[in-house]
Amino acid sequence: MAPPALALQTQELTKTYRTGFWLRQKITSLKQVSLTVHIGETFGLLGPNGAGKTTFMKLILGIIRPTAGGGTVLGRPLGDRFIKARIGYLPENPYLYESLTGWECLELMATLHQVPRSVQKQRLPALLELVGLAQSAARKKTLRRYSKGMLQRIGLAQSLVNDPDLVLLDEPMSGLDPLGRYQVREIILQLKSQGKTIFFNSHILSDVEHLCDRVAVLARGELLAVGTFAELLGTGQTYHVRGRGGSAADLAPWLEHFEFQGGLWQGQLRLSLPEFVQKVQESGAEILSLNLERQSLEEFFVQQLRQRGYTQSV
Numbered sequence: 001m002a003p004p005a006l007a008l009q010t011q012e013l014t015k016t017y018r019t020g021f022w023l024r025q026k027i028t029s030l031k032q033v034s035l036t037v038h039i040g041e042t043f044g045l046l047g048p049n050g051a052g053k054t055t056f057m058k059l060i061l062g063i064i065r066p067t068a069g070g071g072t073v074l075g076r077p078l079g080d081r082f083i084k085a086r087i088g089y090l091p092e093n094p095y096l097y098e099s100l101t102g103w104e105c106l107e108l109m110a111t112l113h114q115v116p117r118s119v120q121k122q123r124l125p126a127l128l129e130l131v132g133l134a135q136s137a138a139r140k141k142t143l144r145r146y147s148k149g150m151l152q153r154i155g156l157a158q159s160l161v162n163d164p165d166l167v168l169l170d171e172p173m174s175g176l177d178p179l180g181r182y183q184v185r186e187i188i189l190q191l192k193s194q195g196k197t198i199f200f201n202s203h204i205l206s207d208v209e210h211l212c213d214r215v216a217v218l219a220r221g222e223l224l225a226v227g228t229f230a231e232l233l234g235t236g237q238t239y240h241v242r243g244r245g246g247s248a249a250d251l252a253p254w255l256e257h258f259e260f261q262g263g264l265w266q267g268q269l270r271l272s273l274p275e276f277v278q279k280v281q282e283s284g285a286e287i288l289s290l291n292l293e294r295q296s297l298e299e300f301f302v303q304q305l306r307q308r309g310y311t312q313s314v
């Protein structure tokens, strides 16, 4: 059988929860989300609290069933129980047995995944090495005595005991200090270099910016944007220009935030670069410096939400 080209694909995936005493109240957590993730991609699903990120992940894993729509994971329909063996999952709040040591925790998960003992012998030390918990002090400590960063890293290791092709990480950096976040980021980069497909949820935009090939923005269950950073942020780029000479009256219409003092001027381009260069030459002015200013992911994210009238997370 040819390997699937897509790691996951959803078509109009929708989830409505029924709540309240008579289950009469409806909450639509996900509205017709169609998304494609390719094999080998690192994909980030961004969204404020309550956007539906965890709901999407649970649907992919088959933990919950869609109200409408569907999709495939590694070429098989959502919820296919055989495909679970090829997926790794780090839940939002991983439940780990506190009385176990790091080593025992991995051993338990590997046994539940039916990883043969001979394979465990090599894989578990390699995983502890990967997540920086190989020192004997760390592997012998019970999880009760682990720091939050160590717990997150052992959580990551347990999501990899079955050597999955697709790794789903729900907020892997949340609650960690800068060093902890850096460590988790490095682990994700290593997984990426091993060719694994990584799909993760986050609202920490700077982490996503460093790791992902593509991102999607989700808010109140709706997909607002999907693409590479160049696709999403490319349109938001502007040139900041500094120059001298010419007249303020000539230059002002072509530049945003225009300033003119002592013959020197600066501002952001309102027209295309070639057009501007020509106009500057005609007006007898001179360009001193030109800097490309790209919109940050955070600015893009906030702009997307504001355009749709979202002013606060739920």
Ligand SMILES: Nc1ncnc2c1ncn2[C@@H]1O[C@H](COP(=O)(O)OP(=O)(O)OP(=O)(O)O)[C@@H](O)[C@H]1O
Binding pocket: 017, 018, 019, 027, 028, 029, 047, 048, 049, 050, 051, 052, 053, 054, 055, 056, 092, 203, 314
């Ligand atoms: N089991 C459930 N029953 C009823 N409503 C639910 C259930 N699970 C989630 N929801 C609702 O669905 C919406 C989306 O929740 P979800 O946990 O998927 O968001 P999220 O993007 O993961 O948020 P966060 O960033 O806070 O983790 C929320 O309004 C939430 O209250």
Ligand SMILES: [Mg+2]
Binding pocket: 053, 054, 055, 092, 170
């Ligand atoms: Mg969540």
